[in-house]
Amino acid sequence: MLVASVGNVLVWAVWIVAAFACLGSGVAVVSFSNPFYSALALIGNLGSLAVLYLLLSSEFVAAAQVLVYAGAVMVMFLFVIAYVGPRTESPWAGGPSWQAVGAVLAAAALLVEIIVVIGLKAGGRLAHSHHVSGSFGSPSYVGRLFLSDHLLAFEITSIVLLVAAIGGVILGAHSRQAAGEVPPL
Amino acid sequence: MTVAAYGAWICLLSPLAAAGLITLAGGRLSRRGSGYLASLACFVAFGGALTTFISLLGRSGSQRTAVSTAWTWISGGSYRSGFEVMIDPLSVFMMLVVAGVGALIVAYSIGYMDGDDEERRYFAYMSLFVFSMLLLVQGGNLLLLLAGWGMVGLSSYLLIGFWHDRPSAIAAAKKAFVMNAIGDATMALAFFLLIKKAGSLDFGILGGEYSSTVANLVALGLLGGAVAKSAQLPLQTWLPDAMEGPTPVSALIHAATMVTAGVYLIVRTHAIFEQAPKVADLAAGLGAGTLLLAGLIALVQVDIKRVIAYSTMSQIGYMFLGVGLGAYANGMFHLMTHAFFKALLFMAAGIVIHALAAEQDIRKMGGLRRLMPRTYLAFLIGSLALVGIFPFAGFFSKDSILAAAMDHGAYGYILWVAGLAGTFLTGLYTFRLLFLVFWGEPSPFVREHFHALKPDVPGVSLAAPVAVLAVLSVIGGWIQWAPLWHPVETWLQTVAEPTVSPTSWQEAVSSILALLLGLGGISLAFLYYGARRLAVPRFAFPQRVLEHKFYFDELYDALFYRPAVWSAKTLHRWIEGPLISDSARELGDDARDLGGLVSHLQTGLLRTYALAIASSVAVLAIVFVAVK
Amino acid sequence: MMGPGTAWYLSVAGFLFAVGSLGVLLRRNPLIVLLSLEIMLNGANLALITFARHLDNGDGQIFALAVMAVAASEVVVGLGLIVALNRKRVPLDVDRLSSLRG
Numbered sequence: 044m045l046v047a048s049v050g051n052v053l054v055w056a057v058w059i060v061a062a063f064a065c066l067g068s069g070v071a072v073v074s075f076s077n078p079f080y081s082a083l084a085l086i087g088n089l090g091s092l093a094v095l096y097l098l099l100s101s102e103f104v105a106a107a108q109v110l111v112y113a114g115a116v117m118v119m120f121l122f123v124i125a126y127v128g129p130r131t132e133s134p135w136a137g138g139p140s141w142q143a144v145g146a147v148l149a150a151a152a153l154l155v156e157i158i159v160v161i162g163l164k165a166g167g168r169l170a171h172s173h174h175v176s177g178s179f180g181s182p183s184y185v186g187r188l189f190l191s192d193h194l195l196a197f198e199i200t201s202i203v204l205l206v207a208a209i210g211g212v213i214l215g216a217h218s219r220q221a222a223g224e225v226p227p228l
Numbered sequence: 229m230t231v232a233a234y235g236a237w238i239c240l241l242s243p244l245a246a247a248g249l250i251t252l253a254g255g256r257l258s259r260r261g262s263g264y265l266a267s268l269a270c271f272v273a274f275g276g277a278l279t280t281f282i283s284l285l286g287r288s289g290s291q292r293t294a295v296s297t298a299w300t301w302i303s304g305g306s307y308r309s310g311f312e313v314m315i316d317p318l319s320v321f322m323m324l325v326v327a328g329v330g331a332l333i334v335a336y337s338i339g340y341m342d343g344d345d346e347e348r349r350y351f352a353y354m355s356l357f358v359f360s361m362l363l364l365v366q367g368g369n370l371l372l373l374l375a376g377w378g379m380v381g382l383s384s385y386l387l388i389g390f391w392h393d394r395p396s397a398i399a400a401a402k403k404a405f406v407m408n409a410i411g412d413a414t415m416a417l418a419f420f421l422l423i424k425k426a427g428s429l430d431f432g433i434l435g436g437e438y439s440s441t442v443a444n445l446v447a448l449g450l451l452g453g454a455v456a457k458s459a460q461l462p463l464q465t466w467l468p469d470a471m472e473g474p475t476p477v478s479a480l481i482h483a484a485t486m487v488t489a490g491v492y493l494i495v496r497t498h499a500i501f502e503q504a505p506k507v508a509d510l511a512a513g514l515g516a517g518t519l520l521l522a523g524l525i526a527l528v529q530v531d532i533k534r535v536i537a538y539s540t541m542s543q544i545g546y547m548f549l550g551v552g553l554g555a556y557a558n559g560m561f562h563l564m565t566h567a568f569f570k571a572l573l574f575m576a577a578g579i580v581i582h583a584l585a586a587e588q589d590i591r592k593m594g595g596l597r598r599l600m601p602r603t604y605l606a607f608l609i610g611s612l613a614l615v616g617i618f619p620f621a622g623f624f625s626k627d628s629i630l631a632a633a634m635d636h637g638a639y640g641y642i643l644w645v646a647g648l649a650g651t652f653l654t655g656l657y658t659f660r661l662l663f664l665v666f667w668g669e670p671s672p673f674v675r676e677h678f679h680a681l682k683p684d685v686p687g688v689s690l691a692a693p694v695a696v697l698a699v700l701s702v703i704g705g706w707i708q709w710a711p712l713w714h715p716v717e718t719w720l721q722t723v724a725e726p727t728v729s730p731t732s733w734q735e736a737v738s739s740i741l742a743l744l745l746g747l748g749g750i751s752l753a754f755l756y757y758g759a760r761r762l763a764v765p766r767f768a769f770p771q772r773v774l775e776h777k778f779y780f781d782e783l784y785d786a787l788f789y790r791p792a793v794w795s796a797k798t799l800h801r802w803i804e805g806p807l808i809s810d811s812a813r814e815l816g817d818d819a820r821d822l823g824g825l826v827s828h829l830q831t832g833l834l835r836t837y838a839l840a841i842a843s844s845v846a847v848l849a850i851v852f853v854a855v856k
Numbered sequence: 857m858m859g860p861g862t863a864w865y866l867s868v869a870g871f872l873f874a875v876g877s878l879g880v881l882l883r884r885n886p887l888i889v890l891l892s893l894e895i896m897l898n899g900a901n902l903a904l905i906t907f908a909r910h911l912d913n914g915d916g917q918i919f920a921l922a923v924m925a926v927a928a929s930e931v932v933v934g935l936g937l938i939v940a941l942n943r944k945r946v947p948l949d950v951d952r953l954s955s956l957r958g
Contacts, residue, residue: 047858050858051858051859054858054859054860055859055860057859058859058860058864062864062868065868065872066868066871066872066875069871069872069875069876069895070875072875072879072888072891072892072895073875073876073878073879073882073883073888073892073895078885078887078888078891081887081888081891082887082891085891085894085895088895088898089898092898092901092902095865095868095902096902096905098859099865099905099906099908099909100909101905101908101909101917101920103917104905104917104920104921107921107924108901108924111924111925111928112894112898112924112927112928115928116894116927116928116931119931119932119935120887120890120891120931120935123887123935123938123939124887126939126942127887127938127939127942127948142881142882143882145881146877146878146881146882147878149877149881150874150875150877150878150881151874153870153873153874153877154870154871154874157866157867157870157873157874158867158870161863161866161867161870162863169861169862169863169866169910170861172857172861172862172909172910172911173910173911173912174912175909175912179909179912179914180917184914185914185917185918185921188914188915188917188918189918189921192915192918193915193918196918196922200921200922200925200926203925203926203929204925204928204929206929207928207929207930207932207933208932210932210933210936211932211933211935211936213936214933214936214937214939214940215936215939215940
């Protein structure tokens with residue numbers, strides 16, 4: 044009982060830290076003027092999300108999140124941001140335009156709706172979660188699912204990755220003409 | 229298929245094949261080559277007609293009717309029409325005339341149209357016309373006759389307006405077509421009535437019994453079509469204008485064949501006319517009226533082709549007179565001889581026009597007798613045949629029509645007098661033309677512009693058909709001299725039994741009187757124009773009336789054209805403009821404005837579109853939540 | 857399940873999604889827009905994993921992995937476009953990239 048309650052408190056504490064880190068870094072990504080800082084904030088976001096996944100017994104996904112997202116994708120982001128150079132842009136300058144007002148309203152509406160759904164509508168069904176086995180988020184579990192029930196998704200995902208890789212190569216290739224031949228938009 | 233049927237189909241389809249080939253070959257065929265092809269096709273058609281004729285000769289009278297069907301063309305409900313060809317004495321008679329004279333005229337055109345830029349189009353149209361006319365006379369039912377009827381109207385339009393850079397030619401073509409269309413409409417109405425009453429348009433129904441109202445209406449409709457096609461009163465105004473076309477066209481279409489289609493129609497449907505005697509009398513009366521009217525107008529014409537055109541109008545009046553009275557064989561016989569000498573006159577006139585560098589005003593001509601002796605001879609033969617002097621062709625055919633008029637009671641005698649007066653007028657205007665053009669001293673114009681025919685291909689092609697027709701104008705009438713021997717009447721008897729039979733005494737009186745009056749007209753013309761003994765009398769008022777062609781054109785202009793134009797303009801201004809065009813335009817403007825408003829949504833900015841998506845998701849989420 | 861219940865995790869996911877959409881709609885630098893897009897995708901991923909845990913169904917994890925792969929591909933292409941734009945000296949501002957204006 045005490046172990047359970049201590050465990051519970053521990054989980055709650057970790058959860059609170061991770062959740063706030065997640066939310067804070069999310070707001071930071073949107074708010075920083077310097078894209079470099081935004082990217083760093085996103086890395087923090089991804090890390091805290093990985094912690095949340097661990098709390099949800101999805102170990103493999105958490106590992107994949109750190110390795111793929113934070114490790115590969117964000118590194119790519121940082122490379123490009125470094126290449127493009129410093130472009131700062133303040134999102135809140137110039138007073139609230141109708142675009143800004145509309146955006147805030149839309150985002151707020153989404154948030155409110157989600158809360159309402161979670162709280163009022165689906166509250167009963169969200170109360171009791173199932174008990175999961177120890178191997179719920181293990182690589183073997185996920186791997187078996189990928190290769191049996193969701194084989195098609197697996198294959199298609201790999202094709203998508205291939206296409207993206209080819210696209211990336213083409214887009215990034217140097218064109219053979221001289222620079223500056225296309226007039227700016 | 230029997231030999232006769234083969235001949236008939238070859239006759240019908242050969243000119244169509246030529247028209248098609250000339251059209252498809254286009255520039256690959258030389259200009260003169262198209263002329264040879266068209267002439268060859270017409271001669272082949274004549275051969276086919278001749279074959280059918282000889283084959284029919286070998287049969288006895290009642291065996292001479294046959295229908296050869298190619299396929300069923302229309303079949304709807306209880307109505308059925310086949311694409312069929314009628315082989316009987318009447319159709320063979322017309323086939324021979326149309327194909328024979330047609331072949332000669334198309335051959336003549338090789339020389340006449342030599343050098344014209346659009347010769348191939350001309351020969352394609354001429355072949356199309358010959359096919360259409362053959363379809364008309366050979367059609368095995370009234371529907372095909374109507375099809376041929378319409379197509380000859382079309383070919384006439386195309387050929388009158390052949391020199392399409394002349395506004396007068398285009399206007400004349402339109403006039404001819406519109407007036408023919410009036411006739412087509414009345415004929416169609418008559419056919420509708422026939423379908424309703426008899427259920428079919430085969431020739432067999434013509435012998436059925438109809439109530440007098442129906443018979444009168446149908447006959448009136450048919451008469452309307454005949455009057456329009458044959459340029460009789462009151463639809464005669466298009467024929468003189470049609471002289472805008474090339475001379476061979478005038479010879480073929482507006483002398484020998486198309487304008488005689490009305491006469492053929494009446495003979496073919498004579499059974500209906502016999503059930504509607506008042507309409508038949510009307511036909512005869514219109515013929516007599518036209519005969520006199522045209523003869524009078526011809527006295528003051530100064531264009532060589534227009535004189536001959538009015539003469540055509542007048543002679544067809546004779547034919548209408550004949551068939552209206554029931555003398556079908558005589559009418560058809562006159563049709564045949566008229567085709568010979570009228571085509572001859574037109575073609576000789578064509579040679580004169582060619583020799584004088586396209587001049588057609590007879591006041592500028594004169595003294596061509598010594599310069600073109602053979603043409604003069606041909607013209608003389610044609611003129612004598614036209615006036616009806618023994619032993620030329622017109623004598624035998626015209627006089628029997630006049631005799632038939634004597635067998636029709638008092639009304640017949642009125643027509644008889646009109647016919648005799650017409651003979652006098654014919655002599656007068658025909659020889660006025662001959663003397664003015666050929667006699668006297670060569671005018672200054674002639675001395676300056678005359679150039680003779682050369683003996684090359686165009687020259688031969690111009691001269692040979694004229695020679696053939698001259699011979700036919702002499703001997704063509706010898707095929708019937710009622711009442712002594714009448715093979716033509718016997719030939720056509722199975723198809724159209726004449727309802728009048730004048731006695732030999734009446735025939736003799738008519739012949740002698742007509743001959744005397746014709747000679748009288750010639751003498752008067754000689755006195756005025758030939759030897760110039762007497763000055764031509766000038767009466768101002770009659771002269772003016774005749775020159776204005778009895779003001780028919782002005783009358784029709786006021787009665788039909790002006791009201792039509794006025795109503796078109798009014799409708800355009802008050803209804804079409806504000807209601808239709810403007811509303812259509814406003815609709816377009818409104819649509820464009822609406823599009824302009826909507827295009828404000830297309831800012832081109834990514835963020836706007838993203839905002840739209842986000843807002844829509846928010847709204848949809850509310851909807852889903854609320855519905856659930 | 858120990859710790860917070862499913863509803864708490866879902867609220868976090870919803871908040872992440874809202875913040876991400878705010879960033880997509882408000883920022884003009886395309887790089888930041890892509891980053892915000894990543895946040896939205898991660899919010900969705902969190903919701904998926906949460907439900908997988910709640911219903912003891914591994915499909916959610918599979919779906920989340922697929923989303924991760926697609927997000928990676930999309931980032932590759934998006935960054936390639938930005939690099940190309942930069943090479944052509946086009947200003948990196950989504951408001952200026954409006955040649956499809958109707």
